[in-house]
Amino acid sequence: MASAKLQFDGKEYELPTVVGSEGEVGIDISKLRAQSKGITLDPGYGNTGSCTSGITFIDGEKGILRYRGYPIEAIAEEATFSEISYLLLNGDLPTASELEEFDEGLTYHSMLHEDMKKFFEGYPPTAHPMAILSSMVASLSSYYPGANLEANLDLNITRLLAKAITIAAFSYKKSIGQPFMYPRNDLSYTARFLNMMFAVPAEPYEVNPVLERALNMLLILHADHEQNCSTSTVRMVGSSGANIYASIAAGICALWGPLHGGANQKVIEMLRMIQDDGGGYQKFVDKAKDKDDNFRLMGFGHRVYKNFDPRARILKKAADDVLEELGIDDPLLEIAKNLERVALEDEYFVERRLYPNVDFYSGIIYSAMGIPVNMFTVMFALGRMPGWLAHWKELRRDPSARINRPRQIYVGATEREFVPLAER
16 A cells, blocks of 8 residues: 655654545554654644545535435435435445334434423523524433443434434424424324424414425435534544433534534525615625625535535525425525526636535525524534434444544743742
């Protein structure tokens, strides 16, 4: 196997390389500090591989996203979210009997302990749904002791996937002052969530199949995305031996940040601002190109993709289909299409590869479904749940895993003499 050589302080060090199944090459520096007393510095870990993983492959230059080898384009419209959850968690697509058993588990464990309803009563009506989701997920560990036992691993994974949609729907009902709707066993995973969100007592409610298909697709498209901020947080917390509920709650908190999970909310806010200004999108394109203007077009560009985000291609068509089937004429979608068209033709955006990403259209679809903006990040968390759980499981079963402990380059004061308070 090829190796890399590093010359430092008059000495040469030979570093082994690791080659992934798709040809990615990593230089193994795990023994560098012991050999040379030096470390690498990589702010934000943008060029550092924290682990090896067999879950998701991304090629940002070519616009490729695959779950366990399956292209996102092949599964987004044909598979169910529970099917893809099984794939991420177990490595292979389920057989019919395996999927039936998995779906039965997601149905059976969807109820919350009745005592947990008292927790919701303690939150103020203004509580953000992400605050409720993260704290309620963490509190599940108090109801299921032994969460770290290997024998309970798959059971607790099923519990989390099943109960997450119930917690999310209850948090929404709490925010609008409506009574909780219990999960219905006769509905699919996504339909069960929509029913808990929008049904009210004593009134008939039928889950719209258009919304069910759209939600299924959105959750699949967000199911995993390699070592992003929240997934890395789940793995870092999990590396300490923290239980599955604490680790996932930490991932939810990381996703809550506006630079991560709040991007689609920012897109909607931007589109509404353009609409309120009269809908003149070209004005805002020009503002985005002006280096002296702080305005940014939200939903364009991606840290990983230097080509078109493959998820955005899928959602562009889905947004058209959903709004057409629902009979919704959304002016925000028209503004979004015009922004996309200009960006794809304008030399400024083309040179910088600022293509629309997944957040550009997901917020429009969620709005059409009747999901409020403050629930957008929660929807992201529900979609990302199987990916987080798959990474936690992979970490747990990796014999080479160790507690995460990054190093630093100290740039503070050198040794100083302490002066007692009376003498200062």
